Amino acid sequence: MAGYVCPVGSSSPHARSNACPPGTFSNHLHLFDKSQCETCPARFVCTRGTGGKQKPPVPCPVGHYCPPGTKYPAQYKCAPGTWSNRTSLASEEECLPCPAGWFCVAGAHVPSGRCSPGHYCPDGTRTSTQFPCPAGTYSTRLGNGRVEDCIACPVGSYCTDGTSKPTLCPVGTYRKEQGAKVSEDCVPCPGGYHCPELGTVAPQACGAGRFSDPGSASCLSCLVGHYCADEITSREAMLLAMVCPAGLLCPEGQAVAPDANGNACPRGYYCPRGDIVRGSVWLLLFTILSSSGLCFWEARVESVLLLESLPALGCLIFLLWFP
Structure with a gap:
């Protein structure tokens, strides 16, 4: 029987032990040894017992290739990053590169899927996240095919590798320029300003009568014994340069430089300089x-x-x- 051999003493022509092994076939009768089975030809698959009209070699399936001696249909998959919708391929080189904007897993007979947001997929991409958008860029779109499809991270945000949605700079910081890569690229709010919201682009001035430290999300009322006459008073400027003079009284939140008319020390009291240590x-x-x-x-x-x-x-x- 084609596809089988009958050694001396065989009791059945269909015994599994007498079938031509996988990767071989035979169209001839009266074989007595498995060495007489022929190698399966390229572009075909020969499972156990292949031969004759009842079980001829099978064409190689789509997404695969079949060199001589192929034993089962999925033995040789087109490599990741390639695909094929044609049957009967003989070598890996006949598989097609995955098109730009798509990715292809092993054995694909069609491109496996679109490139993920925050990534790009040039020809031959193997997975949806193989090529992340570089730090400082992002993309919300599916199916990017080039790194140029990734766009600069917007102001007030930072974008690490593979970002699909920019991360807003934390409160107390700001970012005026595009292209921030990490959270450290968000700049601490300077003294005299505050950055109260996520994603601040431009710091807000504290205003007269208030001050702030660097990196502040809010401003504080000017301390007793000092004044905050500038719109952008820092703690350092308040403590060193805006000290209430002796003989004058500066309450909390003093917004203008004190003078004898509005800030005179009350009768029955005396007022030293405002930088005398208070409460100690x-x-x-x-x-x-x-x-x-x-x-x-x-x-x-x-x-x-x-x-x-x-x-x-x-x-x-x-x-x-x-x-």
Whole structure:
């Protein structure tokens, strides 16, 4: 029987053990040894027992190629990045490169899918994410075929490799230029400004009477003993250059340079420079006035000395320091 051999002592012409092995065939009768089976020709598949009209060699399937001696249909797949919609290929070189904008897995008989957003797929691409858009660029589209299809990351954002949706710069930072690659490319908001929203493009000035540190998402009221006359006052400028002069009183949120008309020290008080350390030193001075039997109490609080009289029996000077 074609496709089989009948060695001495065979009891059946259809015994599986007597079939021509996979990768071979025979159209002849009266064979007695498997070595007489012929190698399967290129472009065809020969499974076990191939031969004759009842089981001829099968054409190589689409997405595959079949060199001589091919044993089963899926033995030789077109490589990843290639495809074929034709049958009876003999070599890998006959598989076609995957077209730009698509990717092709192994054994594809049609391109396997469109290139993923945030990526591009030149000819011969194997997976949808093989070629990510470079850092500093992004793409929301399917099916990009060239790196030039990736566009610059927008202002207020940064784009790492393979970005399909830009990431907004965090609060307290901003980005005026396109093409940021990592979060560190977002610039800390400068002192005197604030960046309250994700994706800030231009910092917002704090305004008079307020200040901020670098990297701030919000501004603070100007500190007692200082003034914030500029629209963009930083903490450093406030502490070093905008100190309330001696003899004047600057409350929280002072928005203009103090003067004697609007900021004079109240009657019965005295006002040292505003940069005297506040809240750290209390000076209590008890003085006995022998003629009246009264004690005058002076306490330094927020750079203002209060004067009150209290009954007392003796004279005491007491100095307390707090860290």
